[in-house]
Amino acid sequence: MSTQDDYKIKDTKPQLGERWPHGGVRGGGWITNERITSTYDLVEQMYYLYVRVVKAQNLPPNPVTGSCDPYVEVKLGNYKGKTQRFEKKTNPEWNQVFAxxxxxxxxxxxxxxxxxxxxxxxxxxxxxxxxxxxxxPTRVPPDSPLAPQWYRLEDGSRRGEVMLAVWMGTQADEAFPEAWHSDAASVHGEGVFSVRSKVYVSAKLWYLRVNVIEAQDVESEDKSQLPQVFVKVQVGNQILKTKVCPTRTISPFWNEDLLFVAAEPFEEQLVITVENKLSASKDELIGRLNLPLTVFEKRLDHRAVHSRWFNLERFSFGVMEGERRKEHKFSTRIHLRACLEGGYHVLDESTMYISDQRPTARQLWKQPIGILEVGILSAQGLLPAKTNAYCVAKYGQKWVRTRTIVENTSPKWNEQYTWEVYDPCTVITLGVFDNSHLGSKDKDSRIGKVRIRLSTLETDKIYTHSYPLIVLQPSGLKKMGELQLAFRFTCLSLAHMLFLYSRPLLPKMHYLHPLTVSQLDSLRYQAMNIVASRLGRAEPPLRKEVVEYMLDVDSHMWSMRKSKANFFRIVSLFSGLVSMSRWLDEVCKWKNPITTILVHILFFILICYPELILPTAFLYLFFIGLWNYRLRPRHPPHMDTKLSCAEVVHPDELDEEFDTFPTSKAQDVVKMRYDRLRSVAGRIQTVVGDMATQGERLHALLSWRDTRATIIFVFFCLCAAVALFMTPFKIVVLLAGLFLLRHPRFRSKMPSVPSNFFKRLPARADSML
Known part of the structure; x- marks a missing residue:
């Protein structure tokens, strides 16, 4: 049984290396700003013996077979590595590295x-x-790579030469990512490619906006009646439809915007079909149009895009039944306005954990404000026992994957990576997975995930912590191990970073032409599918389940546990106001006479000197901020199991959370959960209804729905205006304060007159069915 301490961040003291530069693209190849220099000092230095097998020449054929199928075996103690084998080749070229x-x-x-x-x-x-x-020899970057040499083969029955380079280096060597590692000596065949460390760049996503305006000369097969037309637009797996034109006409008009997500390079085509609605379940294809996405212009701002007419290809049937032929019909055409919009940021992750806020178009990017360096050191106590673990980190468009350590519950990666930071209010996500390529599993299983918000980090400080890897399973909360990290956020321009706090979170187009909530949800889902598909085509691939877990694809699914957690977050949010109201109630009821008298004295001072009210309030907030400085968090925040209600969650609620959509449970289980959901939703409905009622009563004060109540309120406003005009403001505030702080002897247990009047005001709840 895990305790609460097992789920906390722990300080570590790894033996980090000195500031030494590194080669290759693993850590610093992404950085394009020449002012930025990356170091490799957030990991422990690990030394490797590198052997580069380049090629061989003059290998004699076998005297028996008359041919030569050569390969090279590199042996160091009990470890053996083999190159690929060539058939019938006496001058093979391998160019493989062993570490x-x-x-x-x-x-x-x-x-x-x-x-x-x-x-x-x-x-x-x-x-x-x-x-x-x-x-x-020992090689330390940025030294140039060691030149390979020809070596004559000895002690064999035949002769020949092989070109080799042998040196001692560290994991900063540019040969490290592509090398065969002795840690994975048991891996053979295609599995060798899946254990290497890699850097991925996710697809550059654009919003494709298609404005379907109108069509002309639309004809149906049935000439006796006019068509009732709609348009279906498809991009890849994304399909959207316009509304059916309400009138039957040969020149239908829609003027509807359809939004899609498209990725560079634009491989899909825009497929537009015009169809006639014959019945509720039957549609007739009238015309079709295929357009490559490259024909549309890229819009970076809100400037107008010119519309164009396109001729449709008409389909009809031939003489023989079922025989389909295609003919070009130039009289039927469709009017479109389409463009690729680069002024938006295409969300491919949950907005709560966004790691990039830049628009799609690189022309709109600003200069980076900082550098994030992350050293993925090691993991401890991983479950299950035989784990082929690797770590994935995602920030912005750059994904990184460490090498896989085979069958080790305490793998040591010691790999460092670097990202440019354009906004500090972003999150980097790191996940640990079990490599299924090396076992009998169909999917890479989740071991755990860590999120770090950059705005919670102090600049130029090295953080070395051990993060618990926590996974919520159908059986309950489980700690799968710990991930040891070292990271540093370096600020390039403090003024620029502080200025960003005054800027909008998303690019300008999100506010000039905002997207609806339903559009954002649909587009985000499509973007995640495209990113998962493109990364799954890399070598080695980032599997779909890995990408979905890193992007929190299921964060918006219903969960009783999450609903409870959000409810307690709201309660915690208002706990300060509740405590303040209780304290004020105790002061007003004289439960502590000394405190009440001190409040009276402060109240009289502020009334006599009203110019001190705002300075006093701000000074109070200043001292509260100073007081809370000593209580500031010492570590970056991590996943809180107590806040998530994950420690005490009911097994049935977990079973519901991990259920498929649509559900796969029995009817009686679904009935029970539906009744429970109705109960919870009923409480939410009551709270929302009460809030709406109070707002409608405020509106009823002057809406004359209750004529008598409005006359009373209007007359009261007139009398109050005259009284306040004739009475000094200090006296008004003084009398109001004394009335509020009056002794309980002068208080009534009955509701006050304003409260009774307000509760009598009409709300629109009377009009609801």
Whole structure:
């Protein structure tokens, strides 16, 4: 049983390296600003013996078979790595790199064998090259790569030469990502590609806006009646339809906007079909139009886009039944206005954890305000026991994936990556997964996830923490291990960063031409599908389940647990106001006479000197801020299991949360959950109704729905205006304060006159069915 302390962040003290530069694109290749220099000092230095096998020449053929199928075997102690095998080639080129961890080296010599693959029996031995480990040079970036050399094969039955380069380096070496690692020596075949570390760039997404205006000369197969037409537009898997034209005409008019998500490079086409509504379940295809997305202009602002007429391809049937032929009909055409909009930021993740706020068009990007460097150090105590773990980090368009450590519950990655930061109010997400390519599983299982909000980090400070990896499963909350990270947020311009706090969160187009909530939900879902599809086509692929977990694809699904958590968040939010009202009630009822007398004294001072009211209020807030400084959080916030109501969640509520959509449960279970949902929704409905009632009563004061009540209120306003005009403001405030703070002896237990009057005002609830 896990305790609350198991779910907290822990301080760690890893032996981080000194500030030393690194090569390759893994950490710094994404940075394009020449002023930015990245270092590799947030990870522990790990030394590797690198062996680059380039090629071989003059390999003699086998005297028996008359051919040569060569491959190279690199052996260091108990570890062996093999290159691919070529068939019938005496001058093969491999250009493969092998990396052996220095911690696991148990031999003083390195042996490189060249062998000839035999179909039956043992492979023929051509020759080998032996290196003394004490003579291997050390290379530290930014030194240039070590030049390979030709080595003559020795001790074999045949002769030849092989080109090799052998050196000692660190994980900062540019050869590290593509190398075969001794940590994954048991991986063979296609699985080798799935264990390497990689950097991915997600697809650049655009909003495609299609304004379907009108059509002309639309004819149905049935000439006896006019068509009732609608337009269906498809981009990839996205299909949207206009409304059916309310009138039967050959020149229908819609003027509807349809929004899609498109990704560069634009591989899909825009498919437009005009259809006639024959009945509720039957439609007739009238015409069709295919357009590549590259024909549409890219709009960066709200300037007008010119509309265009397009001729439709008309489909009809031939003489023989079922035989379909296509003919071009130039009289039927459709009027469209379409463009690719780059002024928006295409959301592909939950808005609560957004990691990028830039518009799509690179021309609208500003200069970065900082650099985020993350060192993915290691993990501890991972579950299950035999875990092929790798870590994925996502920030903005850049995704990174560490190498897979095979069958190790405490993997050490020690890989560092760098991102440009354009807004501090963003979140980086890191997830740990079990590689299914190396086992019998169909999906990469989730081990846990960590989110870090950059605005909670101090600049230029190195954070080294161990984060719990927590997963909510159908069986309950479970800690799957811990992830050790080191990260640093470096600010390039403090003034620019502070200025951003006054700027809108999203690009300008989101406010000039806002999208509806339903549009945003649909577009976000399509964007996530496109990102998952494109990253799944990379090598090695980022599987769909990994991308969906990183993007919180199910964050908007109904959950009784989340509903409770949000309710308690609201209660906590108003707890301060409740405490203040209770304190004021105690003061007014003289439960603590000394406090009440002090409040009277302060009240008299503020009345005598009203110019001190605002300065006193702001000074009070200033001292409260100073007082809370010593209570400030020492660590970046992490997933709070208590706040999420994940520790005490009921098993049936968990079973409901992990149910499929639509449900796959039995009828009696669905009935019970439906009744429970109705009960909860009924309470929410009552609260919302009460809030609406109070607002409608305020509106009824002057709406003359209750004539007598409005006459009373209007007459009261006239009398109050005259009285306030004739009475000094200080006296008014003084009398109001004394009335509020009066002794309980002068209080009545009955509701006040204003409260009775307000409750008698009419609301629109009387008009509801």
């Amino acid at each position: 052996f961890s220095k911690e696991k080296i148990q031999s003083s010599v390195l042996e490189v064998f060249v062998r000839d693959r035999e179909m039956v029996g043992r492979d023929d031995y051509i020759g080998k090259v032996v290196f003394d480990m004490n003579e291997v």
